[in-house]
Amino acid sequence: MCLNPKVSIIMATYNRAQFIMESIKSIQNQTFENWECLIIDDGGTDNTKDILEPLLKEDERFKYLKRTSKYQKGLPGSRNYGLDEAKGDYIIFFDDDDIAHPQNLEICVHELTTKNITFCRYIRNVFTGDFDYDFNYSKEYTSFYIDKRDINKMLKNELQFNSCAVMWTKACYNSHRYTEHLKCAEERELYARIITSVGKGISINKSLYFARKHAFASVTGNFGNREESSLKSYADATDLMVQNLTQKDLITDDILRYFIQISLDYKKYNLYHRIISSINLTSLERFKWKLFYVILPMRLYFYKIYKNKFKKD
Template identity: 25%
Template sequence: MKFSILIANYNNGKFFQDCYKSILQQTYQNWEVVILDDASTDNSVEVIKNIIQNDSRFRWYENEKNEGVGFTKGKLIELAEGEICGYLDPDDAILPNAVSASIQVFQKKKDAVLTYSRLAKCDVNLKPISEFKAAMQVPNGNMNWFNCPVQIAPFVGFKKAVYETCEKMNPDLKIAEDQDLYFKMYEKGNVYFIDQTDYLYRAHAGGISQNDNKQKSYEYFSKAIFLAMKRRNLKTIKGKKVPETYKNSREIFDLLEYQNSFPHRVLKKLKVIFQQVF
């Protein structure tokens, strides 16, 4: 079973050496890396090509013009040759058992469409600052699930064959394209949490979800949720009407306010336990 590590690059060549080293350290060896550069304006192309050189396990592509992350990540899936795919940002890194742990779940759980583990937030030098403690198993088969509050986060692996039965990655999403993917895969089968930290997320000024992009991230996340609501043909949530058209993020997140409540969290935990036992 081959794992395709998908890398969408835009102006992050200066961090790629750490990313590259982390891939070479994987304990699971049946992998490929597909890199698609989104018309970088720095020296990323030269830097990354120099690092990967003639290693046939790394395949290099370039967009003719800047298309955005939604388009680029969708194209990466098309280019992938592996049965399982997973994204790795060029400024981040994965720990040695990341790919192996995901593959093991897919080999054992035939109903699995997506796996995910835990990330650690790191400083600019990839020194861990804190782990993402909210990551945990979510209930499967609940069409009111929208990863809000966030529990599914990288490192994520997903079946390419299942993705190809979904609506494809939305090219209009410049941020939260990962959430859009999680929702679509969730609608097709079961997702499984791997209880270990596998992904090193580098926080730095140029990061897509940093600084001025935080509010944009919030807005795109709500748009991805709204699109999922429509795709699932939801008319109401807990008695509140789902709007016909998207107006603003507040209207969407208000529908999900109950998911932060203590009773809801307890009930969700009980559902997870029940599904794990039976």
Template identity: 30%
Template sequence: MSLVSIIIPTYNRAHLIGGTLDSIISQTYTNWECIVVDDGSDDYTTELLEFYSYKDPRIQYFQRPSHLNKGANACRNFGLEKSKGEYIMWFDSDDLMLPDKIEDQILPLKGKLFGYSVSKFDNLINGVLCNENAYKNNEFLVLNGENYSMMNVFWGTIDMLVSRHLIKDIRFNEKLKSGQEYNFFSKLTLSSKFEGIYINKILSYRRVHPDSIQTYQNNNKQDYLLNKYSLFYNTYLECNFFAPKKVKLYMLKNSQSFSFRLALSRNRIPYFLNLIQFLYKELGLFKTLLFLSSITAAYSTGKGYQLLKSSFPIKL
């Protein structure tokens, strides 16, 4: 049986992570290690994880070293460095695995035809299961880097099991506050060229609660816009050397859209001069000038959408 490494960042989730670890211990596939990296919790996480690691030695508990950046992404990268498995699975400290998750996801990877497998989650809100509808295209479209990065197919952080050799030097971007799975999986799948296999089965529950990232993003429009803009800009930057042209244009188009919405809200647009340089490189002078005009109009009059639309890359 191949060793599967499950990597979990956590911060002040002592009231939830016990259920997560119990769901991992209950897996029908038994050859796994679970690496939990604490981001500096000040609740009773340490005591709880010491109990679980004593109870089951397959569970390893680490504190994020102080010289590393704070945040879940740094914890994920540190956990990957500590892991030994032939296969890697990322999970979150507030979510739950169904018993067959690892077994169902590792089986189709044994033939080496696919580099990763993707399952589904349902949302668990106040104890009630709610169906996640984002997977509808996964049944009839190929799971690859182009379709994922252009959001034609979907999976969440907790859905993928991937062969370790595909990861190489790909790491989570530690500057991003949200959307890290899009950035990471775009880099991983676009650079590796491998296809994945879709398992049309709910194998996890994502618990949505007041202090989850999803809830925070929904309640803070300015942060949402800034994070979305930074996500597409940085992903373009990191995928620039190996992504197909249409994928790069898709990322730039989204960077344009969210920068325009930031301008409408009178917010500063990060990396703006660099964005202009990339637009000029990819789109040419005329469309770049149209984009600049749309941003100027947005700041000064609250208008400019038609100029923005005209500055977009060709229809994708």
């Protein structure tokens, strides 16, 4: 166990001069002080660097780096650059417009150094407009352990894994990086690989991070609006997740049923056939899942009618 662990905070940024200093301030206000913050600029065109210049001179824990051509443009490439430069024992990702609870690092490091775990998950809340700095400083909270047996809950989003709501041991990233061509679901695809490869982690029931919700478009918003690049990326990420689970013999009927149901919305990207071809199935099993896929739209249609009728009654 490291007696004086260091945390590497990786913050990708792109044209967020308006918000980044408020996020930076929440890092400087951390009660745990042994950290470095790697600010990775993804090719922004605003005055972010000028705004950061005084800070970089005053606090050597901050480092400003421009993403190099070795990494693809986008959040995954920028974060991979940060991972390759990180010197800490623990890794955490913060966004350039959000607010971290002052005890974020302290509580996560405490969990990681006092228990035999590889990651610490916590609660992430969302806010709009001005942030309310009335933090809850209580150190009393409930918790539960997570391991690869929980992967189905994670992939079905029943157990959410947001990128800025987990602190990881550096060892989690020894052989794992973001898939850089993915522009949507890249976090879920990476975290599924990690969680099915490492030991158990812990989830604590305490809000330690606050994500700013913008009115204007974002990558997530583009997905909600069915933008082409996001839809393709989601299909690609799903295909990769199925391949990972298959390689580790973790595919179950439950998660396969879930992915096949999703594939109905991605016929353009041939997702159903990609999923089935990734799994070792007998002829009878292939017939069973093909039948399930073919009749699924009708089942969903009648279920929707039943649900609407039940609401009216």
